[in-house]
Amino acid sequence: MENKYLTLYSFCLSNTICGILIVSWLARSIFSNALRTSLTWRNETKKNQEEENKMSLLDLPDLTLDCILQKLSPSELCVMTCVCSELRDKCVSDHLWKKHMETKWGRLMGDAAIQDWKSHVATLMMCFRNSNRSSSSKPNWSSRFVASLKPFSFLSSNHGCDKRGSSYRAPIDSVMYWYSNLENGKFWFPAQVYNRENGHVGFMMSCYDAKIRYHYKTDTFQAKYSAHGRRAAEENVTWQRLRPSLIDIKSRDLHVSDCLHGLRPGDHFEIQWRRTTEFPYGWWFGIVGHLQNCDGEDNCRCYSHDNVVMEFRQFRSESPWRTTVINRKDHRETGNEANGFYGGVKKLGTEDEISTWKQLWPSQALE
Ligand SMILES: [Zn+2]
Numbered sequence: 001m002e003n004k005y006l007t008l009y010s011f012c013l014s015n016t017i018c019g020i021l022i023v024s025w026l027a028r029s030i031f032s033n034a035l036r037t038s039l040t041w042r043n044e045t046k047k048n049q050e051e052e053n054k055m056s057l058l059d060l061p062d063l064t065l066d067c068i069l070q071k072l073s074p075s076e077l078c079v080m081t082c083v084c085s086e087l088r089d090k091c092v093s094d095h096l097w098k099k100h101m102e103t104k105w106g107r108l109m110g111d112a113a114i115q116d117w118k119s120h121v122a123t124l125m126m127c128f129r130n131s132n133r134s135s136s137s138k139p140n141w142s143s144r145f146v147a148s149l150k151p152f153s154f155l156s157s158n159h160g161c162d163k164r165g166s167s168y169r170a171p172i173d174s175v176m177y178w179y180s181n182l183e184n185g186k187f188w189f190p191a192q193v194y195n196r197e198n199g200h201v202g203f204m205m206s207c208y209d210a211k212i213r214y215h216y217k218t219d220t221f222q223a224k225y226s227a228h229g230r231r232a233a234e235e236n237v238t239w240q241r242l243r244p245s246l247i248d249i250k251s252r253d254l255h256v257s258d259c260l261h262g263l264r265p266g267d268h269f270e271i272q273w274r275r276t277t278e279f280p281y282g283w284w285f286g287i288v289g290h291l292q293n294c295d296g297e298d299n300c301r302c303y304s305h306d307n308v309v310m311e312f313r314q315f316r317s318e319s320p321w322r323t324t325v326i327n328r329k330d331h332r333e334t335g336n337e338a339n340g341f342y343g344g345v346k347k348l349g350t351e352d353e354i355s356t357w358k359q360l361w362p363s364q365a366l367e
Helices: 002-013 016-053 062-070 074-080 085-091 096-104 113-133 153-159 174-182 351-359
Strands: 191-192 206-215 221-228 231-236 243-244 268-274 281-287 307-311 323-327 334-335 340-347
Touching: 062 085, 074 085, 074 096, 074 243, 085 307, 096 174, 113 191, 113 243, 191 281, 268 351, 323 334, 323 340
Parallel strands: none
Antiparallel strands: 191 206, 191 243, 206 221, 206 281, 221 231, 268 281, 268 340, 281 307, 307 323, 334 340
16 A cells, blocks of 8 residues: 555655645545544543443432432322332331321311221231231231232322333322322321202201312212211312311210300301201301391390390291300200201411311302
8 A cells, every 4th residue: 555655746746836735635544444443442531431430320329318218299109110120119118208297188187087097007917917917927027018909009000100011009098198099089087078968958058077088080079978867978078168077076976165265156057957856066257246126236235135146047037947045154056956956166276277168158048
């Protein structure tokens, strides 16, 4: 090759222009080869460096990873449980789920619902322990994990976890398991429903105890009421029509009224009422009215009288359900089989409580 170039070079020396062109071509050729070699070497080096720089999510410091996981939604956390066992263990942590539980379910998880869930978990744990004792001499503590249970089965159909063969394992006593049971509608829990039976005229401006469960597709609830002689149920109960059940007042217990001496005209209250003594109580919204002989706001002495007028202004003024009178000194339960029985009274203290009731007001007065 060198001889060939030298011969060509000697031949062309006689022609200056030709010589310059040949030298230029040789120089360009050499530079081009060198450049190609250099680029190939650089690319290979870069590729190797990229390989070395690859980092797993799990290589992040715990605190950083935790901050990322805290930003994830319940469904995203659920997806992450499918990635690997290490991430799954992190993603089922109670501290990540408590925030989600509080945000979505905190308003409805009253003392009664929490107690029901705790007893449900205790029963499950006991069953698993008993089952382990009978199958093995050594207790298997992994039984607190729910094997093959898919608490987010409704989500898995969207992100394809099932296809990857993953199975969720959430500890029975974990917040994630509780949350997933609520979302899946597997957990019936106690709550109170305003205007039960979808605004049935006989229950307007009342609030009754029920067992409810969630339906995620419609973002509503199914409710079951317990009543003497019949069981009633309804679908599509909205969040706005629900409030938590209190553990200290059961639907058949008479509430002890401790507010009667302070009731004044215009005060808002709830009073227990039941059709007969066999029925559970519901809570009915009302406003304290003036006694018949009171001649007005300025000279009103109703607050010092033994009798208190309880008004239910959702009914027309001529309706037999419009008012009832109770004695503030010795009231426990008053009434009869014809008009029902009025039980304990709660004075409403906050604007939130009052405005919730007012939003449920019927479009026209009831008979
Ligand atoms: Zn008065």
